[in-house]
Amino acid sequence: EGPDGEECFPGQGLEICDLVYVSCEELCVDESLIDPNFICPGFQFPVCGCDGITYQNACIARWHHGVTTWTLGECDVFEIQIPVENDTPFYMTNPVENELRLGWKGKQLTEILIYNLHGQMIQRTLTDHDEDGFTQLDVSTLPPGLYILQVSDSEGNVRTEKFVKT
Known part of the structure; x- marks a missing residue:
């Protein structure tokens, strides 16, 4: 029966054998x-x-x-810039296959957020550093595409960059 109590397929003698849940979100890569x-x-x-x-x-x-x-046409390339006081060089591997390596000279990174192009946060990481002051971030589970990376340091500074996952 449908939600209104009416038979969906009158006289067909159909039974529900399994419940199937279908996502209505559009599949981008099949x-x-x-x-x-x-x-x-x-x-x-x-x-x-x-x-x-x-x-x-x-x-x-x-x-x-x-x-x-x-x-x-080509995808729009957009820049997101957030001013940072006393901005210092930022280093990041780009494009990335499985591991993103990044560092912000003179800054101790505390949190890394990754957003998709719809603005949804898809990964949050509290950071650890190697002896060179760089952070390794596993992105192997992300599908290929363009992502927004937002990093925060121990002083509350925030920097936003984009990267391509291949």
Whole structure:
């Protein structure tokens, strides 16, 4: 029966055998679409994938990377800058495959936040440092795409950067 008490399929004699929960969120990358043997043309007609990565063309986005939706043209590159008093050099590996290594000269990092392009915080880490003052951050479980990194130091300074996960 439906929510109104009416039979959904009158006279069909259907039974519920299993409950299936379906997410209504759009799937950005569908790995079942990936076919490395699919031959795509080599022309340059950039598209911006829903994952925030620019691909050479739509065929490559879909069949080589499993991207389900895109817009024509390159992805917008945006800058987020938060002024920091006495700003000092910041070091970070970028792009990143599995491990992000970062350091802020003269600063002791205390917290690292990673946000997706929808502004949702997806990872929070309280930091440890190696002997060189650098922090290692495991990002191997993040899907490929563009991310926003926000770091805080022990004095309350905040710095925001973007990075690409490959």
